Amino acid sequence: MAIPAVIAHGGAGPGPSRQENLEVAINKASEILVAGGNAIDAAVQACMILEDDPVFNAGTGSVMRTDGSVLTDASIQTSDGKIGFVIAMEDTPNPILVAADLLNEEINGLTSEGARMWADNNGHIKRKVIGVPPKGQIGDTNKQITGDTVGVITRDTTGMIVVATSTGGCSFRPPGRVGDVPLPGSGFWAEEGLAVAATGIGEAITRALLSYKVFEKIKVGKYSLEESMNWGINKLISSKDSVGLIALGPSGPGLGVSNTDMPWATWEQESSE
Numbered sequence: 457m458a459i460p461a462v463i464a465h466g467g468a469g470p471g472p473s474r475q476e477n478l479e480v481a482i483n484k485a486s487e488i489l490v491a492g493g494n495a496i497d498a499a500v501q502a503c504m505i506l507e508d509d510p511v512f513n514a515g516t517g518s519v520m521r522t523d524g525s526v527l528t529d530a531s532i533q534t535s536d537g538k539i540g541f542v543i544a545m546e547d548t549p550n551p552i553l554v555a556a557d558l559l560n561e562e563i564n565g566l567t568s569e570g571a572r573m574w575a576d577n578n579g580h581i582k583r584k585v586i587g588v589p590p591k592g593q594i595g596d597t598n599k600q601i602t603g604d605t606v607g608v609i610t611r612d613t614t615g616m617i618v619v620a621t622s623t624g625g626c627s628f629r630p631p632g633r634v635g636d637v638p639l640p641g642s643g644f645w646a647e648e649g650l651a652v653a654a655t656g657i658g659e660a661i662t663r664a665l666l667s668y669k670v671f672e673k674i675k676v677g678k679y680s681l682e683e684s685m686n687w688g689i690n691k692l693i694s695s696k697d698s699v700g701l702i703a704l705g706p707s708g709p710g711l712g713v714s715n716t717d718m719p720w721a722t723w724e725q726e727s728s729e
Contacts, residue, residue, distance in 0.1 A: 458615035460489035463710025463722040467604025468656035468700035475719040481505040495612040499620040503552040506606035514606045515549040518624020521631045526587030529638045530555040533646040535617040541638040543567040547582040607653035609704040619644045619651040636661035641668035649706035656699035664692035685713035
């Protein structure tokens, strides 16, 4: 029997204190896992807590695009081969719920108006997301690009591992822009008892296919989680791009590594619990 565990991050890059807020999601996931719940439920419920907290750039706290729109993305993948992701959804503060509903569908991903229509038909009620204006102004050379996300990885007693990520996208980007979060291999990857999730500047993460490349490095078996994650950030990512990673394997606690500020927290059930 596998030992339940969870790890979560609250986005890469400078910002308000987010560590205590992150712990709320960790606690929720751990409660579900200790009670015998599965990794999917634990990951989704924890991710929803992060989406509902306006301090994070996801769901309720999503940043505005250049046209003032607020569009949300999310993804989820299980280590037994299921996947679901949604892109650029309007009026969707909890896109992780829609992504999770795709796990048992023939299709894997949906985008934009089509994603919202599918959500409507499957009981996901529209709720307006007000959004958070980014720091700086359009055209300001000192503008701060916000590209963080939230992410959760869980492991249940069966050994199943699930990764769930969500974001409001990147500030100072057009409404059609797609970042790393909903792209398999870029913002996330889970397979064979191991999962990796990325956060930060999505274009850099996508170009590097960062999550999958780090996943492969770990699976070789010669490198630890920390060595593999540091390799990914230092070798595949430019030092000017703020990026972070979390990972969780078949045993032991999870780990977070970044080249910038990135709140993260992990929990593993003790044998006496």
